[in-house]
Amino acid sequence: MTQFNAGKKSVGTEVKNAIMTGVSYMLPFIIAGAVLMGIARIGASFYGVDNIWDSSHAESVHSLVQIFHDFDGFGGLALSLMLPIVAGYIGFAIANKPAIAPGMIGGLLAGKLGTGFLGALAAGLIAGYIVRYLANNIKLPKALASAGPIFIIPVGGTLIVCALMSYVIGDPMAALNRGLETWLLSMSDGNKVVLAAVVGGMVGFDLGGPINKAAVTTAMALLASGIYDPNTAAQVAIIIPPIGIGMATLIWKSRFPESLQEAGKASTLMGLIGVSEGAIPFALANPKIIAVNVVGSAVGAAMAVGLGAVNKAPISGFYGWLAVESWFVYVLAIATGSAIIAVGSLLVFNGEETKKEVKKENAPKFTVSR
Incomplete structure (x- = not known):
């Protein structure tokens, strides 16, 4: 065999x-x-x-x-x-x-x-x-x-x-997942800025994985009870990583591996329509970016809630931004979190992978050198 x-x-x-x-x-x-x-x-x-x-x-x-x-x-x-x-x-x-x-x-x-x-x-x-x-x-x-x-x-x-x-x-x-949901529900009566930061960080951590889903599911449950801050935090955090990373590839494309350079355009689009998975290829390529995603998402979520933005609908895409109360603050929070991730991405992806790709001879089409 x-x-x-x-x-x-x-x-x-x-x-x-x-x-x-x-x-x-x-x-x-x-x-x-x-x-x-x-x-x-x-x-x-x-x-x-x-x-x-x-x-x-x-x-x-x-x-x-x-x-x-x-x-x-x-x-x-x-x-x-x-x-x-x-x-x-x-x-x-x-x-x-x-x-x-x-x-x-x-x-x-x-x-x-x-x-x-x-x-x-x-x-x-x-x-x-x-x-x-x-x-x-x-x-x-x-x-x-x-x-x-x-x-x-x-x-x-x-x-x-x-x-x-x-x-x-x-x-x-x-x-x-169940434990995280219970924990978040227990925090709903506490400091709203801290809760928003926790929800945002969880959403940005695994981009659609169990931790993300625990935060989003809990936010949706609280939304049905008229508690809007967790939903506001979650909807902001969903789109910050893909927009931030996509912006970074547009600002300084050569710092990213060739296999990911075009993925930035799709990541930006997916962020704008409310799909966080656009950032997944970058997290798989370099897990260090996960910490950057958590920080940017937590800051953006806490800023939106702390400054009074309220999103009463489970909509994260740009087509729902103008329906948010204090929408200017909401958009500013998204821009701030995305900027943090863009800067962090350019520090994490420092161009070394691209240089090694160029040097590697006869590389298999779908394999990237360390």
């Missing part, structure tokens, strides 16, 4: 290269989804529609609103492939084609379990190393050798990955 070897690369280098491979394959899906959703939401805003994703618009009296609703669905479909694609191709980078199916299925399960991109990251790495182990240790007779890469390894790898995701990784992350 085919064997896969790590060569002389350290585990850290191999993991980083694998993550960047997954990001490279994932980017076209993010860009396609962002553009389609941007078209839909911007177009719908001209008809006074700020929730074009709602199923009721499929029966709108305006045919263009129906089309925009469909476009938003197409974009959402593209984004829904983000987790399985990144997980599948992280596995592929480690153990080649037999790891794609276990990785993608594990990434799909990560989405279902609510573990976000951190769960997908884990699924891809588990798939890669499990498949490599199986390929290197299962010995088959010659007559059955061809069945290994297309049957035994994908099936066995998928079963192991799904079992680990369901019974080992999923439950602790779900428990963490």
Whole structure:
């Protein structure tokens, strides 16, 4: 059976290269989804529609609103492939084609379990190393050798990955999510600026992952009870990381790896329409940016709430900004948080990756050198 070897690369280098491979394959899906959703939401805003994703618009009296609703669905479909694609191709980078199916299925399960991109990251790495182990240790007779890469390894790898995701990784992350929601609810009667900073930092931490979802879900629950500050903080924080990082790539493009330079445009667009996932490729490429995201999101959220902005709707996209009470303060808070992240991004991505990419000869198309 085919064997896969790590060569002389350290585990850290191999993991980083694998993550960047997954990001490279994932980017076209993010860009396609962002553009389609941007078209839909911007177009719908001209008809006074700020929730074009709602199923009721499929029966709108305006045919263009129906089309925009469909476009938003197409974009959402593209984004829904983000987790399985990144997980599948992280596995592929480690153990080649037999790891794609276990990785993608594990990434799909990560989405279902609510573990976000951190769960997908884990699924891809588990798939890669499990498949490599199986390929290197299962010995088959010659007559059955061809069945290994297309049957035994994908099936066995998928079963192991799904079992680990369901019974080992999923439950602790779900428990963490419930605990965070309870903690936030207990803070709702305290200092509103501190609460806003905590909500903002959580939202900016994992960009759609369990910590982010705990903050947003709790904010939505409090919104239904007429408590608006957590929602204001969450909606501000959702869009600050992708806008801030996108601004940084526009200001000083050469400081970012070539594989991420074009991703900044999609990140900016996704931020403007209220989709935080545009910043995920940058967090995967350099986890140091997560701390910058937390600070920028916390500052922006605390500033909006502290200066009196109130967002009574679960809308973060630009098409809802003018409906916010004290909207100028709200926009200023977004700009401030985004500026913090833009500056921080330029410090974290200092151009070294780009120089090494240029120097590296015969580099695989979807692998980035450390």
